Amino acid sequence: MSKTTWTPIEDVLTGDYAGKPVHLRGWIYRTRSSGNIVFMTLRDVTGVLQATVKRGNLPDAEFEDALKALIESSVQVTGVVKEDTRAPGGYELQVSSLTMVQFAEPFPITKDQSPEFLLDQRHLWIRSRKLTSILKVRSTVVGAIHSFFRGQGFYEFDAPVLQPNQCEGGSTLFEVKYYDEKTYLSQSWQLYAEAGIFALEKIYNMGPTFRAEKSKTSRHLSEFWMAEMEAAWMDLSDVVSIAKDEVKYILAQVLKHNKKDLEVLGQDVTKLETIRMSEFPTITYTEALQILKDKEGMEIDWGKDLRTVEEDKLMNHFLTPVVVTHYPREIMAFYKPSDKKDPKTALCFDMLAPEGYGEIVGGSQRSTDIAAMTQRLTQMGERVENYDWYFDLRRYGSVPHAGYGLGVERLVAWICKAENIKDAIPFPRTLLRFRP
Numbered sequence: 415m416s417k418t419t420w421t422p423i424e425d426v427l428t429g430d431y432a433g434k435p436v437h438l439r440g441w442i443y444r445t446r447s448s449g450n451i452v453f454m455t456l457r458d459v460t461g462v463l464q465a466t467v468k469r470g471n472l473p474d475a476e477f478e479d480a481l482k483a484l485i486e487s488s489v490q491v492t493g494v495v496k497e498d499t500r501a502p503g504g505y506e507l508q509v510s511s512l513t514m515v516q517f518a519e520p521f522p523i524t525k526d527q528s529p530e531f532l533l534d535q536r537h538l539w540i541r542s543r544k545l546t547s548i549l550k551v552r553s554t555v556v557g558a559i560h561s562f563f564r565g566q567g568f569y570e571f572d573a574p575v576l577q578p579n580q581c582e583g584g585s586t587l588f589e590v591k592y593y594d595e596k597t598y599l600s601q602s603w604q605l606y607a608e609a610g611i612f613a614l615e616k617i618y619n620m621g622p623t624f625r626a627e628k629s630k631t632s633r634h635l636s637e638f639w640m641a642e643m644e645a646a647w648m649d650l651s652d653v654v655s656i657a658k659d660e661v662k663y664i665l666a667q668v669l670k671h672n673k674k675d676l677e678v679l680g681q682d683v684t685k686l687e688t689i690r691m692s693e694f695p696t697i698t699y700t701e702a703l704q705i706l707k708d709k710e711g712m713e714i715d716w717g718k719d720l721r722t723v724e725e726d727k728l729m730n731h732f733l734t735p736v737v738v739t740h741y742p743r744e745i746m747a748f749y750k751p752s753d754k755k756d757p758k759t760a761l762c763f764d765m766l767a768p769e770g771y772g773e774i775v776g777g778s779q780r781s782t783d784i785a786a787m788t789q790r791l792t793q794m795g796e797r798v799e800n801y802d803w804y805f806d807l808r809r810y811g812s813v814p815h816a817g818y819g820l821g822v823e824r825l826v827a828w829i830c831k832a833e834n835i836k837d838a839i840p841f842p843r844t845l846l847r848f849r850p
């Protein structure tokens with residue numbers, strides 16, 4: 415017996431199979447019957463297709479199965495493809511044989527269910543068209559990040575997930591019992607990357623990152639994937655320009671591979687094309703405050719961090735992502751150096767996405783001044799001796815260097831027009847949820 419060739423639904427929808435028999439396999443997406451006909455919509459990873467099952471066109475027992483089968487049952491069908499302008503996609507399948515792989519039990523997810531219920535049913539909800547489309551985009555984004563950096567001669571470099579030190583502030587650390595001691599889940603790859611550059615010069619990584627975010631927002635996960643880069647001999651302007659190129663490269667890859675998914679998600683493909691081709695502006699924190707004052711009537715004291723509201727108001731005035739540099743030194747992490755030209759500011763940047771998606775990239779030049787870092791860590795109540803290994807990197811062949819981290823889910827949420835960052839990852843972990 416020859417092996418069955420299974421035709422993907424998207425191939426059927428091209429029209430190349432009109433009038434021809436095909437074998438399909440997948441799941442029942444929708445079904446309704448009327449007398450001696452069952453109208454089924456079938457789905458596979460590539461799309462959905464209407465299938466018409468008529469009594470008399472297939473063995474009676476198979477027709478009875480079709481009548482009985484509930485949504486999400488898994489099936490294999492054979493039939494002839496017919497052009498039908500009334501069918502979604504313009505083609506339908508006239509079924510001549512149906513094999514039930516499994517009769518599904520009544521599916522718990524029906525229309526109009528609450529977001530919390532859908533999160534409880536996440537293991538089933540990820541097969542929805544919306545999440546399937548987002549997951550496809552996510553896969554492209556992840557692939558693009560690897561090819562972007564590898565294409566520019568960066569090496570992939572891995573850091574430990576269990577780390578003895580904080581990198582981004584003690585308040586968001588997840589503590590883990592480590593035999594008789596305690597350690598923390600990684601908040602960032604950066605400190606170890608700063609050791610890696612002395613061997614490999616230009617490195618990147620994408621890995622799970624953990625932050626015990628204590629407030630509920632639509633932008634923060636407790637476990638997310640951060641794509642980070644670090645490079646010797648680079649300064650702030652070098653890494654800002656790499657970050658802009660990276661985001662544009664990712665957009666180009668998504669536009670190349672996921673147009674159909676973006677349409678399912680209601681995203682405007684032309685708008686993303688325009689953004690990809692545009693210059694992303696760079697402004698300073700001080701200029702951002704001026705824009706907020708002039709255009710939004712918001713007076714922010716110099717020295718305060720930009721909160722979500724301010725970021726969103728600022729981005730009302732831009733159609734593309736914007737890079738904001740030179741935040742106040744005092745509110746920045748200990749490793750961000752001050753700018754010699756304006757010591758109250760740091761050589762750092764954030765990239766903000768338009769349309770209220772917030773910060774997608776954060777980065778900086780790295781301090782090489784052990785005394786300044788020691789002072790900052792002491793102010794923060796850190797045990798400075800824990801950082802001695804890190805200071806060694808400034809003792810043995812120190813070089814100027816810089817890097818940044820891009821939040822994969824923040825970027826995916828923006829590209830996919832997701833209402834909440836939780837939809838940008840298969841199984842979100844937040845303040846209130848770590849199940850299923």
Ligand code: ATP
Pocket residue numbers: 582625627633634635636637638640772773774775776777819820821822823824835
């Ligand atoms: P925010 O101010 O939004 O909390 P951050 O300044 O703490 O961000 P960084 O430490 O610069 O963020 O991390 C780099 C990138 O990682 C951010 O630009 C963002 O895209 C992403 N990121 C940070 N925290 C989270 C989180 N809790 N969930 C998802 N993505 C995050």
Ligand code: MG
Pocket residue numbers: none
């Ligand atoms: Mg944060």
